[in-house]
Amino acid sequence: MSAQTGSAAQASRAQPVRYGSMSRSRRWALRWSYFFLVLFAAFFLLPPFYMLITSLKTSAEISAATNPWWVFSPTLENYIELLTTDQYLVFFRNSALVSLIVVTLTMVISVPAAFALSRMKFWGSATLATGVFLTYLVPETLLFIPLFKIFAEVRNLTGIELINNWWVLLILYPTLTVPFCTWIMIGYFASIPKELDEAALIDGATWMQTLTKIFIPVALPGLIAATIFAFTVSWAQFLYPLAFTTSTDQLVLPVGIVTTLIKGDVFNWGQIMTGALLGAAPPLVIYAFLMDYYIAGLTAGATKG
Amino acid sequence: MAEVSLHKVVKRYEGVEAVRGIDLTIGDKEFVVLVGPSGCGKSTTLRMIAGLEEITDGAIQIDGTVVNDVPPKDRDIAMVFQNYALYPHMTVSENMSFGLRLKRFPKDEIRRRVDEAARILNIEDLLERKPRQLSGGQRQRVAMGRAIVRNPKVFLFDEPLSNLDAKLRVQMRTEIKRVHQQVPVTTVYVTHDQVEAMTLADRVVVMNDGVIEQVGAPNELYHSPRTRFVAGFIGSPSMNFLRCKLDREGEDLMVRLADGVALTLPAESRERYREHVGRELVLGLRPEHLTETRPPRNGEVVAPFPAVPDVVEPMGMDTLVYFRVGREEVCARMDPSANPRVGEPITLAANLARMHLLDPGSGLVLGTRPTG
Numbered sequence: 001m002s003a004q005t006g007s008a009a010q011a012s013r014a015q016p017v018r019y020g021s022m023s024r025s026r027r028w029a030l031r032w033s034y035f036f037l038v039l040f041a042a043f044f045l046l047p048p049f050y051m052l053i054t055s056l057k058t059s060a061e062i063s064a065a066t067n068p069w070w071v072f073s074p075t076l077e078n079y080i081e082l083l084t085t086d087q088y089l090v091f092f093r094n095s096a097l098v099s100l101i102v103v104t105l106t107m108v109i110s111v112p113a114a115f116a117l118s119r120m121k122f123w124g125s126a127t128l129a130t131g132v133f134l135t136y137l138v139p140e141t142l143l144f145i146p147l148f149k150i151f152a153e154v155r156n157l158t159g160i161e162l163i164n165n166w167w168v169l170l171i172l173y174p175t176l177t178v179p180f181c182t183w184i185m186i187g188y189f190a191s192i193p194k195e196l197d198e199a200a201l202i203d204g205a206t207w208m209q210t211l212t213k214i215f216i217p218v219a220l221p222g223l224i225a226a227t228i229f230a231f232t233v234s235w236a237q238f239l240y241p242l243a244f245t246t247s248t249d250q251l252v253l254p255v256g257i258v259t260t261l262i263k264g265d266v267f268n269w270g271q272i273m274t275g276a277l278l279g280a281a282p283p284l285v286i287y288a289f290l291m292d293y294y295i296a297g298l299t300a301g302a303t304k305g
Numbered sequence: 306m307a308e309v310s311l312h313k314v315v316k317r318y319e320g321v322e323a324v325r326g327i328d329l330t331i332g333d334k335e336f337v338v339l340v341g342p343s344g345c346g347k348s349t350t351l352r353m354i355a356g357l358e359e360i361t362d363g364a365i366q367i368d369g370t371v372v373n374d375v376p377p378k379d380r381d382i383a384m385v386f387q388n389y390a391l392y393p394h395m396t397v398s399e400n401m402s403f404g405l406r407l408k409r410f411p412k413d414e415i416r417r418r419v420d421e422a423a424r425i426l427n428i429e430d431l432l433e434r435k436p437r438q439l440s441g442g443q444r445q446r447v448a449m450g451r452a453i454v455r456n457p458k459v460f461l462f463d464e465p466l467s468n469l470d471a472k473l474r475v476q477m478r479t480e481i482k483r484v485h486q487q488v489p490v491t492t493v494y495v496t497h498d499q500v501e502a503m504t505l506a507d508r509v510v511v512m513n514d515g516v517i518e519q520v521g522a523p524n525e526l527y528h529s530p531r532t533r534f535v536a537g538f539i540g541s542p543s544m545n546f547l548r549c550k551l552d553r554e555g556e557d558l559m560v561r562l563a564d565g566v567a568l569t570l571p572a573e574s575r576e577r578y579r580e581h582v583g584r585e586l587v588l589g590l591r592p593e594h595l596t597e598t599r600p601p602r603n604g605e606v607v608a609p610f611p612a613v614p615d616v617v618e619p620m621g622m623d624t625l626v627y628f629r630v631g632r633e634e635v636c637a638r639m640d641p642s643a644n645p646r647v648g649e650p651i652t653l654a655a656n657l658a659r660m661h662l663l664d665p666g667s668g669l670v671l672g673t674r675p676t677g
Contacts, residue, residue, distance in 0.1 A: 195390035198357050203404035203455075204378035213403075217394040 055274040078274040091256030099234040114185030136179035181226040188222030307458035314363035325515035340502035341512035383452030384461040391436040398432040422453040462494040533668035563631025571606035577672040589661035597643035607654040
């Protein structure tokens, strides 16, 4: 207690006394924020750090009873092995293809959908907007069995084999991304003043021109947020590919790592960690690249008149 | 050349009538202001002219053509919004030229029109800026510029000055009037500010509760209001309304107020009010016609009016004095040199040539023809 008052007194000497109590409460707020920030950072960064450590170890060192938080003889063996086998590169290619196409599909569907739902007041548009969001609330764990059944029926009826093809994910993932992205974009579009599209309407713009020339540029931060979301969901999706793809050449990264690097009860920890780490890199790069733009867009939007 | 006319125009939202069958003709190059309290239907009327709201019933004509089912872009109108509605991601010049670019005007024509509008509005230096780099007044100019470059048949203004601070509002008001003199286009302007309406308009349309109360030149509305609503809405501070009884005393007509104050009507207004003798009426008298006692100017007929000030508000140019007659508060506008003090009885002069008598039931001003 005395230490506190002592430091407060010091601080009030050092700074103008006018806002003494304000700065004291502010300083405590800062201390607590730093405490929790460090706590959370440690909590979230320890697993990737452990992955990095482990990926640099040989299998022998992983199973040895040494300090698990230190690498005694670092090696790139895991990386070389993984990146020179075709299998891992195939997973990577499948993941990248699926994610990029799904993101594009999602945007092509949800942006016009959100525009229509938020601006073209047609009969039932409000109900439909809520319906879109409710769709998102149905978890995929509930859907994969009925979907599997539907796909089997489709094969029986048409002869088209949907199961065990990587491209079937292009149909599955949008069921997760489109509703949520539509919902995000409805929110962003709703924040655009009504007068802006009325002005465009009077200026002679069609609905399509209003969307492409006014709404998309103005709601760019929202568009980027939705893109990031769609990409993350597609890249990290586990259950659907696990259920719907089985051949090694059809697998995406998360499933591929788990199914090929765990053989029976043998866990190839070094490669699993390497694979996971490399797999986590693309979203990280995209976040880092788009985040600046995202925040810049946010602040620009905040001051618009 | 464009005349705008409304015939029995009705707007109904889910059973509520926002506009209740209005008739109005706006002449070519005329500046008409729709004024009234919020919810009176003035903005709805403007938005129906713009094509942003559908017309429930009746017809709107622009330049002789019924436009009920014509989309906004084909009505050849331009609109200035209260919140400017500038496209935030475009520069000033892109904002102004957006409509022309959509219509695929030639580049040099666009350039010429934008430069011309920028010159009129004095925003030549701002053409490359984004809206967020502009002040409120500058944004409003750009919004007007966007309307001017279109060279439309009709200008529509929806409370364009409401988002500006008081000083800028007065400045922009003058600016709008100047622009209309330079670019004379049929203009419909909506505001809730009666000062804006009076200063800008060729004709003012006073609306209340979905109907037009009165249409007239600013001075006409001020001097000869037809209803209590118009009398109270136009002028600031607003007209005093006092309950009174009209009595005859020999040849003279007198209005007796609650406190026993009796005012003798001027001889020339006797004829107008004779049929109402003995009735309970409402006396309408503007604060500027209730002043300190001074020698009457030509034509003035003044009656002494005793008062004990409750509140005194010096305004610089004149001093507002509030006092009570019975339960009703009355405002008088005095010369500051009269130096009224709270609680000290004074005698005011009521200029009865300028007073109005109103029917308390219908709210109509007696001796005028009701609208419609």
